[in-house]
Amino acid sequence: MILVLVEVSPAGEAVETSREAVTLARELSAAGGGVPIDAVVVGTPHDALVGVLASYGVRRVHALTGSAYDSFAGAAWAAGLLDVRERAGSVVVMAAGTPRGNEVLAHVGARTGVPMAANVISFGGLSPFTVTRQVVGGAALEEMRLSQRPAIFTVAGHAVQAAPADAAGAGELVVEKPDIADADLVARVVSTDEPEPDLSGALKSARVVVGAGRGAGSADGFGDLLELAELLDAPLGVSRVVTSLGWRPHHEQVGQTGSRISPDLYIPCGISGAIQHWAGCSTAKAILAINTDPDAPMVTKATHAVIGDLHEVIPAINAEIRRRRA
Amino acid sequence: MAEVPATADVVVIGAGIVGNSLVHHLTRLGWKNVVQIDKGALPNPGGSTGHASNFIFTVDHSREITDITLDSVAQYKEMGVFTESGGFEIARTEERMEELRRRMSSAKAWGIEAELVSPAFVKEKVPFIEEDQFIGAFWTPGVGVVDSLRAGTIMRERALATGELTVVPTVEVIGLDTEDGPHGTRRITRVRTTGGDIEAKTVVIAAGVWSPKLGDMAGISIPLTPAVHQMISVGPCPQLAGTEGEISFPIVRDMDTFCYERQHGADMEVGSYAHRAILHEPEDIPSIEQAKLSPTEMPFTEDDFDPQLEQAYELMPELLGAEGAEMRYAINGLLSLTCDGNPILGESEVGGLWTASAVWIKEGPGVGRAVAEWMTHGHSEIDLHHSDIARFHQHQKRREHTRLRTTESFIKTYGIIHPAEQYESDRDQRLAPMHDSQAKLGAVFFETAGWERPFWYESNAALLEEYGDAVMPREHEWDSRWWSPIINAEHLRMREAAAVIDLSAFCIFDIEGPEALDVVQGTCVAQCDVAVGKVIYTPVLDAKGGFRSDLTVMRLGDDHFRVVTGGAHGMADRAWFSGHLPEAGTTTLTDLTDDVSTIGIWGPRARDILSSLTSADVSDGGFGFLSCREVDVQGITVLASRISYVGELGWELYVPMSQAADLWEALLEAGAPHGAVPAGIGVYGTTGRIEKGYRAYGAELDGERSIMEAGMQRPKVKAADFVGKEAYLAQREASLQTVLCTLTVDDHTSASGVKRYMLGGEPILTREGGALTDGHGHHPYVTSAGSAPSLGKHVLLAYLPPEQAVIGTELAVSYMEELYPVTVGSIDATPLLDPTNERIR
C-alpha cells in the first residue's frame, strides 16, 4: 500500500502539490501492479475533499483527529501517519515537497530509521527502488536509491501535473484517533497570526521594483526612473556600480552584496545583468528588462524586454501611464 | 544567437579596455570595415577590465611603460573619466626609502611631478592613517582613478560613429584559420565563431587572460598567465561615507606590505600583491555561466589574504575597524602576467595576426593607440620594443617558463628590484659549449635570452690585488649588488694584454638567395653592396627614422649575407628581416643561432695569440679591420671577423657549436703566456663599450631616437633605398632637438661620505639641480652608466638639450636624491678613450 500525506488548505481543499503527489503515487501503484493508494489528512475532511481524493484514485482517506491535531506539531503528524502505516502495512510513505511535507516525512524517517528523499521529480524503477530528486536548489538532480521499507519521499512541486485517475478509487473515509505521546506535542504551534508586514525594507517586500544600472549615465540620470517608480508606487533598486559611483545610496543596491528581492515585477533598466546583480533579483516572478543590448544577460534571462535606451523608453512609458490614467 | 559579418578588414577579438581602445584608434586612423567581437555581453564582458581597481600610478622605472601610461592618462582625461586623487607610496623601512629616492629619479627623468614627503604630510591628506607605521612617502599628485568600463564604451561609441565598426557581443571564437605562405610563413585568413565565420586578413587578439587560448588556435604562443590579485572591499566607513563621488582621499600604496588602500565611495578597497602567486591556466577560467561573479572574479581564498588584513588594519585601524564597516566584497581577481612583466604587442609569426595582451588598465588606451599606429604605419610613436611579441625566444614561449617566472616575480610587483637583478627560476635553458669550463673558472652567470653568460670570472680575483684602486671598488651595497670589481680588473687586463669573451648568445641568421642583396640593402642604412668578405656595422631603421636595431652584416658571397645581432633583441631582428623577404622570391632566412657559437678575442696581444694558433695571415695588411674570412685555427675552421665592440684589436670567431669548447680552450691556453684572461659580459657590454662611447640598442637606441641624435651619421647616405631613408634624409636637414653625449662624474662623494656610483636611469640636471628639457620636451636621463677603468672615471651616456651638448659643460646627476657634479666629455660618437681608434689597428 502507498500512503500519501495530503495537506488541506484553510478552505478545506486538498492543496495542488498534494494532488500532484497522489498523481505520482498512481504511477508507482501501476508499476507495482496496482498497489492501493491511501491518503492521510489532518482533521475531519469535508465530503468534497474525500470525493476529490477518490477521483484521484485514493482507496481510503485516513483522517487524523483528536486534540493532538488542534495545532501543528510535526512529531504528532508523523506519529499519526505511522500509526496508520503500521496497521495498513504500507511500503511507501509520500507527501508533497512542501515545508510541512518535508518536515513530517523527515520525522517519519527519523522514527523508522529509514532514509527519506526530499523533492523527488520521478521514480526510475521499483527494484531497485530508485528516484530522481532536486538538489542544489533544483540546479542539479540526484539519483537516489531507497532500498529500505517503507520508501519515504516527498514530491517536488510541479514535477508532475495533478490529474484525476481514469478510474476513481473507493474513497472510503476512515476516522483515526491515534494516541499521541506528550513528548510529540512539546514542539507545536502555540499561536497563528495574520502575517506581519515585512519590516526589512521597502525593496524586499515591494510588489514592483524599478531597477537602474550604469545605463542611467550619471547621478542626474535618474529623474525619469524615479518618476516611473512614483507612478508604480515602487521603490528604486540599483546595481553595484551605481552605488560604487556614488550616484545612489547603498541601501538601494540589489544583488549579492545588496538586497535580494522577489517582487511580482522587476524592471531593470540599463542593467546588463552581471551575475552579482542577478543573484539578488532572480526570484522575481516577472522581469521586464530595458536595455540597448539584446544579448545582455539581463535581457536573455528576463521574461519580457524592450530594446532601447532607457532615456527614451522610460519617458514614453511614463507618458503612456499618465495618458491611460487621465 | 548573434551573427557576425562574413568579412572584415580587421577583426578585434575582445571588448575590454584594450579592444575598445583599438577599435577607436583603428577607425580614427582610417581603417574600414572593422569588426569587434567578444564572448561576453557589453559593456562588461567579464574580463579583467570589469573588476579592475582602476587606479593609475604614473611613475614606473621603465620609460616605455611610463610613456604608455602617460598617454593613457591623457586619453582618459580627454574622455572625462579620470578623477585625480593623488597617491602615496609609503615606506616602512629605510631600504624602501632608498627605493623611493630612486623612484624620484625616475619621476624626474620622465618629467612627472612627485615629491618625497613626511608621515605628517600624508596624515594631513589621509587623516585615518597611522603615521607611526611608516617613515616617509613618495607623493604623486597626478595619481588618479579611471572608469575603465565607461572609457571602453566611449571609445567603442566613437568608433561606431565613424560607421566603420560592427560590434558583435556574445559570440565566442572557436577557431583561427591560417594559410601557408612562401618560405614556410603563414597568414591569418579567417576567424571562426559561434556566430559564423569572418574572412579577414588582419586579426587582433585583445582577449586578456584568454589570449593564450586564442593564440593556440592559430599555433602561436602568447606567453602570459592568468594570475590572482586579491582585493576586498570594506565599508561603509563613516570617514568615507560623507565624501562626494568615488574618491576624495589619496590612494595609499603600502609598499613594504605589498598592499594598497583605495577609497571607492563609502568603501575602502584593500588590494594585495603579497600572497603566494596563484596562477591559473587560461583553459581553466570558468565560463560566464559557471562563474559566480564574472569569469575573472574567482572565489576569494581568505587564508591567503589574512596577513595583509592585519597589516592594512595596522595602518588604518580607525577606518577599517569602524562600527558597521564590513567586508562585503572580496575576490581573487584574475589579471595577466608575463615572464618579464611587459605586455605582449605586435604582429605574431602568423602574418596579419596581431596581439595586444597582458595590458593593465593604466596602459590600455595608450597601447590601443600605439598598436593601431603600428598596424597602420608599421611603427608607433612610442617605442614598444620591450613589449614586442617577437621578443620571445623559444624557451620563453613555454607555459612552464611563464609559470615559473611569474611565480618568482609576483611578489616583486611592489618589490625593490635592482636594475641588474637576475631571475632564479627556469635558468640553464641555453648553455654555451664551454659552459662547464666557465663554471670551473668561477663564472658568475647572468642570463640573456635564456643563455647563461659569464658576467665575470672569480678566477680573475687575483687581478684585484694587481690593479689596486684602479678597479674602482664600490663601497655601497646597492651600487655593488650584481657587480664585482673583477669586471674592471678583467677590463684592465684586456686593455693591457688580451681577453677571451664568450659571445654564444649572439643571434645569427643567414640571408641567401638571388634577392639577398636587395633584402639587406632595403633594411640596413649602411652600404651593403660591398666586396665579399667585408663586415658592415649598420643601424636598422623603421619608416619614421627611429632605430629598429643596430647590428653587423657580413657579406659571405654575392648572394649570401650573415647578420649578427644581440641575443636579447635577436628574435625581433629576425622577424624584421623575415618580414622584408620578397614574397615572390626564393631568398631565404636561416637561423644559425643554435649551430654557431661566437668567441671574441681582443686586446693588444690578440694578434699574437691568434697567429700562434693559425698559419693564416692575420696581420693588418693580410686581415684588415671590418673584413672577414674563414681561417683554420688548430684544425678548426672558423669564420673570423675583425671587428670590435670594446675598442681593441681583435676578432669575433664564429665556430660550429660542436667545436666551440675546443676553440675556447685553445684560445685560453695560447693566450695565457701573453697574459690573456677570460673576460665576462661586464667588460663586453659595459666597461669596454662605454669607454668607447659605443651605443647599445635598448639603452641609447630605440624607436624614438634618430641616427642624428645618436651622433651616428656618416658623411654620405647611400643611393639605394632603405626603410626609413626618407625620414633619415629629413633628419639630416633638420636642427637637432637632443644630442647623445658622454659625461664623466667629477665627484662621487655623498653627504654621508660614502662614494656612490650611478647605475643608469638617473636624471641629468643643472649643477644647481634645475631641470633640463630638450627640444622634444623630454628631460635628460642616464641611458647607460658604467666604469671606465682605463680612464679612471665613471661614465654616463645621456641625451642632452643642444645648448648643454658642449664639451666641458658642467652639470649634475641626481642619484638617490643627492646631486653629483658631472662634465660633458663628448658630444658625438667620439670616444673618450683612444679617440683616433689607434688600438683597433
Add this chain to the structure above:
Amino acid sequence: MTNPLVCVKRVVDSSSEVVLTEDGQGVDGRFAGFTMSAHEECAVEIAVQVAAAEGGTATVMTLGDADAVEQLRAALAVGCTAATHVVAESQTYGPADVAREIAAVVRDHEAAGTPHQLVLLGNDAADSGDFQVGIRLAYELGWPVVNGVSSVSVSGGEVTANGSGPDGHETFRLPLPAVVTVLEGGVEPRYPSVPGRMKAKKVPIEERQPAAAPVGPSRVRLVLPPPSPSTVQVLGEGAAAAPAVVDLFEQLGVLAR
C-alpha cells in the same frame, strides 16, 4: 545562560551555473567557490544574538574536510567564539550519519562542561537538500525540534520561534533544550568586520574524528537537468514599445491606483 551550537556545512556557492565533479558525486566548487547556505548564515546570526542576550558561548561546528575550516572561520568572524570541526568527507555522510555526529559533539561538550541547550541548523543544506538533519538530530538527542522558523529568541529557559506556515504567522514556544532549524529571512546576517576576521583567525578550533563510520547517503549519482532556453518576450524597441509595456503592467495588475 544559553550556549547555542550552530551547525554549518561547506557547500559550493550555487549562485552560478552548477558544475559537477567528474565522478558525479558532488558539485565542483573550483569556479564558484564555497560558502555556507543562506539559512545557515541566518542560523549563525541567531546563535550569536542568543549567546549575546543570554551571556553564553556561540559555538559553530561543521562536518567536512580540512577546507571546511574556512566556513568555521567565517562564522567566528561574525561573532561565534568557539568552533568544532569533525574532520570527514561530508559527501560520504548521509543525513542520519551527520545527525549522529552532531549528537556526539553535543554529548561530549556537555560532558566537558559546556552544555548546549539549543542546537541551530539551516532548514536544509544548499547542496544535498535533504531537509532532515535537524529532525534526525532531535531524535538522536531525544529533544523536541522546531523546523523552518526564521526568528528565534531565548528567555527564561524557553525558546520562542516564529515562522510562516500555511495558515499564517506561527509561533512555537517550548522549554530548552531544543533543536531549531532556520529559514533565511528573519534576521539580517552580518558581514565580517576586519577586526572580527582577525579575531576569528586566532580562535583555536576543536578538531575531532567522526564518532562512527558513516552508512552513507543513498546517492547513485548527480546529473544536470537540461538547460532552460531564453523565453524572453521582446515587447518592442525604443519609445514605441511604451503601450505594450503598459499593457503588461495592466495584465500583471501593477498599475492599479
